[in-house]
Structures are given as structure tokens and as C-alpha cells.
Amino acid sequence: MDGKPTANDLSEVIAADKAHVWHHLFQHKALEENDPRIIVEGKGLRVWDQNGKEYLDAVSGAVWTVNVGYGRKRIVDAVADQLLKLNYFAAVNGSIPGAQFAEMLIDKMPGMSRVYYANSGSEANEKAFKMVRQIAHKKYGGKKYKILYRDRDYHGGTIGTMAAGGQIERNLQFGPFPDGFVMVPHCMEYRKEELGLGHLSGRDFGIAAANLIEEVILREGPETVGALCLEPVTAGGGVITPPEGYWERVQE
Incomplete structure (x- = not known):
């Protein structure tokens, strides 16, 4: 891909997707004649594809994983602040947000006492x-x-x-x-x-x-x-x- 794609021309992005991305739960033969759908932006409960078509996301990121919606500035700012302060350290050690969030989770799970963090x-x-x-x-x-x-x-x-x-x-x-x-x-x-x-x-x-x-x-x-x-x-x-x-x- 040469340079940064513009908002009005995502042809290089589409070509790169068709050539290199392996989509899950998807039959790729359809891409021999059609372009993939590229989701380019989200706000609240809605997302937009490369053609500007708007969708109401009723399944939270297609697999029930974006329950808070899109474009939440408060969340973006909190993540950015933490990335600058400490983006990662192995869980053999503790961390401030890790301890605080674990306590919040346990408050909502009667009978449980510990949290193990996982990626999926x-x-x-x-x-x-x-x-x-x-x-x-x-x-x-x-x-x-x-x-x-x-x-x-x-x-x-x-x-x-x-x-x-x-x-x-x-x-x-x-x-x-x-x-x-x-x-x-x-x-x-x-x-x-x-x-x-x-x-x-x-x-x-x-x-x-x-x-x-x-x-x-x-x-x-x-x-x-x-x-x-x-x-x-x-x-x-x-x-x-x-x-x-x-x-x-x-x-x-």
C-alpha cells in the first residue's frame, strides 16, 4: 500500500484486504467477484462502510463485543492516558487499573473472590x-x-x-x-x-x-x-x- 488512503478512495485498502486478510466465518470465494465490506467508522450504535452506507449495529460489533458502542470519548481518553503511563507489564506483577477493575468486578459477582484476566x-x-x-x-x-x-x-x-x-x-x-x-x-x-x-x-x-x-x-x-x-x-x-x-x- 502506497501512502495513506483518503476518505474518498479506499481502493488500496480494499485491494489489500482481498489479497491478505483471512476473514472469519466467511466464504472468500464471494470476493472473486465482489469487494469486501470495509467498516470505516462508528458512532454510538451506528457504523458506516467504505461506500458511506449506514448500519444500525444491533449485534455489538457483529459478535457481541462492543457493548458500550462506538466513539465514546471518555473511554478513548482513559485508554490513551493509561497507554502513555504503562501500556503493559506481565500479570506476574500487579497494576493499578488491574487491581481496581478486579475489585469492581467482584462487587458484581457474589460468591466470587478473584479475577483472572484473559484476552478472549x-x-x-x-x-x-x-x-x-x-x-x-x-x-x-x-x-x-x-x-x-x-x-x-x-x-x-x-x-x-x-x-x-x-x-x-x-x-x-x-x-x-x-x-x-x-x-x-x-x-x-x-x-x-x-x-x-x-x-x-x-x-x-x-x-x-x-x-x-x-x-x-x-x-x-x-x-x-x-x-x-x-x-x-x-x-x-x-x-x-x-x-x-x-x-x-x-x-x-
């Missing part, structure tokens, strides 16, 4: 899985190593988190996956007939769906199960909210 959801879940395995070795002779995950749920794009992924289409051609991950049924009432629970609805269905998890635990052996990994609301698998009574029974 995939990395955070990988760390949680490692904790489960480490605890299994330190306290249970390595026996409580199994991690239960739910059909249709998504927990990340690494090999470990895909092993705990309930979306078969996403996992095709990426195996084999690590052992010790066991799927439990989902609680989507729309598919209750497939679960053999077609005669139930509402709270009764929610409790019965949660009981299916217990059946898997008993089948696998409670002494081998170290964790249960569930999305509070299944997102990529359909934006599915669990029915009433489900979470209470799961916690029991």
Missing part, C-alpha cells in the same frame, strides 16, 4: 478447563477430569473449547479433540419432543431438562465429573433463554 472468551475457558484438570490431579488423583458441556452451546474456537462445543457444524474437520468432554442435552422447549419431554411445558419442562444433566452425571460417574460448562443464554446456537426452573435445578 476462548482463552478464559481454556484456563478454566486447565483449573479443573489441575484440581483433579491435586485433590482427586486425576479422576474428576471430565467436563460436561451442552448441546448447541459455544465456548470458543480453540481445540480445547471446541471439544466443549455443542455446535457440530463448527467442529467438522477440526478433530480429533481432547478426551474427557461429555455432552448433555439442551433445554430448548421448541425441541422438547426430541428429549422425550413433549408432555411438559414451562417450569415443569425446565426442571425436567435440568434433570437430564443429572442423568449424564450418574451415567459417567459423579466421581469423574469435574465441571459443567453452560452458556447462560445460548447465543450462536440460536439465542435461546433457558425456561423457568432450569437454572435453579442445575445449581442444586
Whole structure:
């Protein structure tokens, strides 16, 4: 790319994107005949592409990650100030914003006491899985190593988190996956007939769906199960909210 692209001519940017950028969740064959969409600016809840077309961003950065919106000057200024003061130091040491933000998070998470910072959801879940395995070795002779995950749920794009992924289409051609991950049924009432629970609805269905998890635990052996990994609301698998009574029974 030669020089800085102008606001009115992004042809070099488009060419560079088509030649060098590997987009996720995208079939690149379409770019043989069409230009990629380049998002160039955002303000509030809206973004604009290279052609000036305006979009209402109803999915927070396309993957639910920009919950605060775009162009928030107060946030930009705070980030810039911290970058000048100290942009990074390994977490083996503490930092002022790290300690302060951890305290703020814990205030919103009753029952929790510590925060482990990670770069992504995939990395955070990988760390949680490692904790489960480490605890299994330190306290249970390595026996409580199994991690239960739910059909249709998504927990990340690494090999470990895909092993705990309930979306078969996403996992095709990426195996084999690590052992010790066991799927439990989902609680989507729309598919209750497939679960053999077609005669139930509402709270009764929610409790019965949660009981299916217990059946898997008993089948696998409670002494081998170290964790249960569930999305509070299944997102990529359909934006599915669990029915009433489900979470209470799961916690029991």
C-alpha cells in the first residue's frame, strides 16, 4: 500500500484486504467477484462502510463485543492516558487499573473472590478447563477430569473449547479433540419432543431438562465429573433463554 488512503478512495485498502486478510466465518470465494465490506467508522450504535452506507449495529460489533458502542470519548481518553503511563507489564506483577477493575468486578459477582484476566472468551475457558484438570490431579488423583458441556452451546474456537462445543457444524474437520468432554442435552422447549419431554411445558419442562444433566452425571460417574460448562443464554446456537426452573435445578 502506497501512502495513506483518503476518505474518498479506499481502493488500496480494499485491494489489500482481498489479497491478505483471512476473514472469519466467511466464504472468500464471494470476493472473486465482489469487494469486501470495509467498516470505516462508528458512532454510538451506528457504523458506516467504505461506500458511506449506514448500519444500525444491533449485534455489538457483529459478535457481541462492543457493548458500550462506538466513539465514546471518555473511554478513548482513559485508554490513551493509561497507554502513555504503562501500556503493559506481565500479570506476574500487579497494576493499578488491574487491581481496581478486579475489585469492581467482584462487587458484581457474589460468591466470587478473584479475577483472572484473559484476552478472549476462548482463552478464559481454556484456563478454566486447565483449573479443573489441575484440581483433579491435586485433590482427586486425576479422576474428576471430565467436563460436561451442552448441546448447541459455544465456548470458543480453540481445540480445547471446541471439544466443549455443542455446535457440530463448527467442529467438522477440526478433530480429533481432547478426551474427557461429555455432552448433555439442551433445554430448548421448541425441541422438547426430541428429549422425550413433549408432555411438559414451562417450569415443569425446565426442571425436567435440568434433570437430564443429572442423568449424564450418574451415567459417567459423579466421581469423574469435574465441571459443567453452560452458556447462560445460548447465543450462536440460536439465542435461546433457558425456561423457568432450569437454572435453579442445575445449581442444586
